[in-house]
Amino acid sequence: MSLVVEGARKEFVARRGARVLALDGVDLEAKPGELLVVVGPSGSGKSTLLRAVAGLESLDAGRVLIDDRDVTGVPAGRRDVALVFQEAALFPHLRVAANIGIGERARGTRRREVETRVREVARALDLEPLLGRMPDELSGGERQRVALARAMVRSPRVCLLDEPLASVDTELRLRMRAEIRAVQRSFGVPMVHVTHDQAEAMALGDRVAVMAAGRVLQCDTPAEVYARPATAAVARSFGPLPMNLLPAADGVILGVRPERLRVCREGRGRPGSVVAVEPSGEECLVRVLPDGAEQDLLARVPWADAPHPGERVVLAWRPEDEHRFDAATGARR
Numbered sequence: 276m277s278l279v280v281e282g283a284r285k286e287f288v289a290r291r292g293a294r295v296l297a298l299d300g301v302d303l304e305a306k307p308g309e310l311l312v313v314v315g316p317s318g319s320g321k322s323t324l325l326r327a328v329a330g331l332e333s334l335d336a337g338r339v340l341i342d343d344r345d346v347t348g349v350p351a352g353r354r355d356v357a358l359v360f361q362e363a364a365l366f367p368h369l370r371v372a373a374n375i376g377i378g379e380r381a382r383g384t385r386r387r388e389v390e391t392r393v394r395e396v397a398r399a400l401d402l403e404p405l406l407g408r409m410p411d412e413l414s415g416g417e418r419q420r421v422a423l424a425r426a427m428v429r430s431p432r433v434c435l436l437d438e439p440l441a442s443v444d445t446e447l448r449l450r451m452r453a454e455i456r457a458v459q460r461s462f463g464v465p466m467v468h469v470t471h472d473q474a475e476a477m478a479l480g481d482r483v484a485v486m487a488a489g490r491v492l493q494c495d496t497p498a499e500v501y502a503r504p505a506t507a508a509v510a511r512s513f514g515p516l517p518m519n520l521l522p523a524a525d526g527v528i529l530g531v532r533p534e535r536l537r538v539c540r541e542g543r544g545r546p547g548s549v550v551a552v553e554p555s556g557e558e559c560l561v562r563v564l565p566d567g568a569e570q571d572l573l574a575r576v577p578w579a580d581a582p583h584p585g586e587r588v589v590l591a592w593r594p595e596d597e598h599r600f601d602a603a604t605g606a607r608r
């Protein structure tokens with residue numbers, strides 16, 4: 276089971292005639308059993324991409340292939356694609372078991388068969404004790420899991436998740452991430468998971484596709500995208516904090532991650548003044564304005580080493596922590 280998107284292009288014409296290029300030539304592949312996370316800021320085209328794969332949005336150009344079959348013109352109902360949305364919309368008057376099986380029943384599958392399948396999926400998702408409950412007797416996370424079960428019960432060829440964890444709290448989100456991974460492993464379908472949460476993308480994805488303005492800027496393992504961002508834009512948008520970018524000589528932009536920037540009291544490096552210090556759990560974020568610069572730089576340092584606002588410091592980093600980008604194109608050098 277695999278999913279391929281080739282050269283997907285989609286333009287919307289808004290009410291007053293303004294045009295928005297939501298997808299600007301997107302190529303993407305989710306391999307069998309792979310969890311691909313699409314990450315990008317609001318408006319970058321993530322939902323449009325999912326909707327196009329599901330068949331809910333037509334493309335102006337490009338193709339969608341599922342298991343090597345071109346499904347570009349195939350209606351949504353015949354694509355064998357499951358789509359789970361952020362807000363799990365369950366039928367309030369139906370018990371969990373019926374909510375999970377309703378799609379299959381509607382497709383005419385025998386009651387017995389549906390029941391067996393519902394039980395299998397419920398077991399995999401740890402939902403068995405909840406099968407007899409009504410939706411209003413479930414927590415937000417449980418409801419989300421029921422929606423996931425409803426998607427998986429159809430044995431889809433591809434499973435698409437549109438910010439499924441956006442409305443659950445942090446603790447539950449961590450647990451749900453593990454569950455999504457487990458579901459994905461046990462069902463072996465390619466999953467495309469859309470989020471704007473970097474931490475989620477890092478934690479979940481076998482690979483991540485970083486999107487901006489309708490384009491995929493880079494698609495690779497989270498570790499590789501973090502270690503070797505393909506462009507300055509990826510370096511700014513992917514990671515726990517945006518990478519610091521400093522103009523340098525010869526049309527080069529230097530990049531250093533805040534996690535790798537050291538704030539020293541003395542020694543060699545770039546002198547500057549501390550502009551602000553913000554607590555951030557065990558660590559703190561320090562903003563330093565280098566002498567003569569217009570843009571301050573961000574450093575993440577342990578609390579014990581935190582300087583005071585106004586203090587004179589020296590910024591230093593190891594040569595191997597330096598990234599280099601082309602100032603004109605933004606491409607990695």
Ligand SMILES: Nc1ncnc2c1ncn2[C@@H]1O[C@H](COP(=O)(O)OP(=O)(O)OP(=O)(O)O)[C@@H](O)[C@H]1O
Pocket residue numbers: 287288289295296297315316317318319320321322323324471
């Ligand atoms: N039906 C539509 N009509 C006009 N413009 C649209 C339509 N749907 C989406 N757009 C525009 O296309 C662009 C991409 O939207 P999309 O919803 O795919 O982004 P997104 O990355 O999913 O954002 P978010 O994270 O906020 O959901 C946005 O600029 C959006 O305003």
